[in-house]
Amino acid sequence: MSRFSAVVKNVRPRTLLVSPLSYCVGAAMADHRFDFTVLLGVLFHVLAPLAANAHNAVTDLVEDGENVPGRLGLVEAAGVGLLQRVLYGSLGVMLVLSLLISFAQTLLWAFSVFLVLGYSSKRLRLKGRPVIGMAVFSMAVTEPYIAGALLGDSWWKIPHYDSYQPVFLGVFLFCWYFAKGIMKNVPDYAGDKAAGLRTIPVLLPSQLAGAWVAAIATSAVYAAFPMLVLATDMPDRLLYAGVMLIPAVANMISMVRARTPIEYNLVGQRDMYVSVVFLGLLLFGVRPSVGAAVIGLFAVAVMAWADMSGSDSRVSHHITRADAQAGVPMERAGQVDE
Template structure:
C-alpha cells in the first residue's frame, strides 16, 4: 500500500469539512466574552479542530457495522488507512488536547475532562451513546455547545471566568444546543436503514419509515431556525445578529429537498448542503458579534475548506463511497 493512498484515506476519514463548526462556535463564545483574539485563543481554535478530528477517527473504527450498509466505501478507506493508525491518531490527539486544555484555562481543563467521556462514549461499543435517542443527540449537540461554553468562559486569568450582567449569553448557548440537536436528527436520516439494521435507536431509526424521519428532521430544523429571530427580539442579544436568521431560507429549502429525497445519494446531498448552512450561520453570528476583516476571513476560510474538500472528494461520505444498486 503506497503512502499517498494511505494518507489520502486518512484525510477522507478525518473529514476536513466537518472540522469547522466547533472552532467557529468557540470563536462565537470568545466574542460573547469580549475576549481579545490572542495566542490563547489560537490554542483554543486548534483544540476545537482536534476534537471533531479525533471523533471522526474514533468513529471510523467503531461504526463498521452500520457503515457497511450506510457508507460501504468507508470500510475500504479504513482498511487502507489501518485501524492501528487511526487508533494512534485518537490517542495522540487526546494527549495534545489535554495539554492544550491545561495551557488555555482552568475552565477549559474542567470542561475537557467532562467531554472526554462524551467524545469516546458517543460511539464506543461499551457505551454507544449514539444509539440512545435523546442522550445521543444531546451528546452530538456538544460539538457546538462545548466550544461555545469554553469560549464564553475564557478570561485574561487562567483561574477566573468572566462575569456577565445579562442572561442573553446563556440564552444563545441554549439555542445553539437546540439548533445542533435538530441538526443531529437530520444527520441520521440518511443512515436510517443501516442504523436500524445495527440496532441503533436514533430518533430517525425509531420512525416508521425514512420519509417519516425526514419530515421529523425537516420540522425540527425549520422550527429552530425560525425561533432565532424571535430569540433576538425577546432577549438582549445584539439586534445585528438577526442577520444570521436569514439562513432560515436556505435551511428550510434544503429540508424541502430532504422530504422529497428517495435515494441515499439524495439524502446525503441534503446533509452536505446543511453543513454549508451551519458553517455560514455560525460565521454570521461571529461577524455580527465582532464585525471585522478578521472574523469575515475566518468565515470565508471555513467555507473555502468545505469547497476544497467537496471538489477534491476528500470526504468519506462523498457520493462515490455510497455504493450499491439503489445508491445511484
C-alpha cells in the same frame, strides 16, 4: 500517500469547522480578543471532532457497511491501528492545549474525552440512545461555545456577565444542533436500524417520517432565532444570521423529497454549508470585525476545498458502492475497544 489520504478522508475535514466557529462565538461573547490563546482553543476544537471521526470510523463498521460502504475500504487502507493512534494522539495534544489555555478548559477536556469516546464506544454507545445520543451530538457546538464564553484574562479567571444573553444563546445552539443531529441520522436510517441503533429517525415508522420530523425541527429552530434575538435584547445585527432560514428550509424540502441514498447524502452535505455560514454570520454579528469575517470565509473555503478534492468519506461514490477491497477483517474490527 494513499494511507495518508485515507486517514484524511476518515477524519472528514469538512466536519471539523462548526466546533472552532462556535468556540470563536463564545470567545466573542466573552469580549475576549482573538489572540494566541484563542488560536490554541481553535486548535483544541478542531482536534476534538477529528478524534471523534477517527473513533467513529473504526467503531461503526456494521452500519457503515450499509450506509457508507466505501468507508470500509478507507478504514482498511488507513489501518485501524493508525486511526486509533490518531484518536489518542489528538486527545493527548488536546490535554496539553487545555493546560495552556485555562483551568476551565482543562476541566472541559475531561468532558470532551467522555463525549468523544462515549458517543460511539462499543461499551457506552451513546449514539444509539435517541435523546441522550442527540444531546451528546449537540455538545459538538455547545461545549466549544461554553469554553469560549468562559475565556478570561488569566488562566484561573472567568469573565463576569451582566445578563443572561450568553446562556440563552448557548441553549439555542444546543437546540439548533440537536435538530441537526436528527437530520444527519435520516440518511443513515437503513444501516442504523440494521445495527440496532435507536436513533430518533429509526424509532419512526419510515425514513420519510424521519425526514419530516428532521425538516420540521430544523425549520423551527432557524425560525426561532430572530425571535430569540428580539426577546433577549441582543444586538439587532444578529438578525442577519436569520436569513439562513431560507436555504435551511429549502434544503429540508429537498430532504422530504429525497428517495435515494445519494439524494439524502447531498442534503446532509448542503446542510453543513448552511450550518457553517450561519455560525460565521453569528460570529460576525457578535463581533463585527475583519477578523471575524476572515474566520467565517476561511471556514467556507476549507469546506469547498474538501468537497472539490473529495477529501471526505461520504462523497457520492462511497455511498453507492463498496470498493473491491472494502471488507475489513472481523478480527481487526474486533480490536477497536481492546
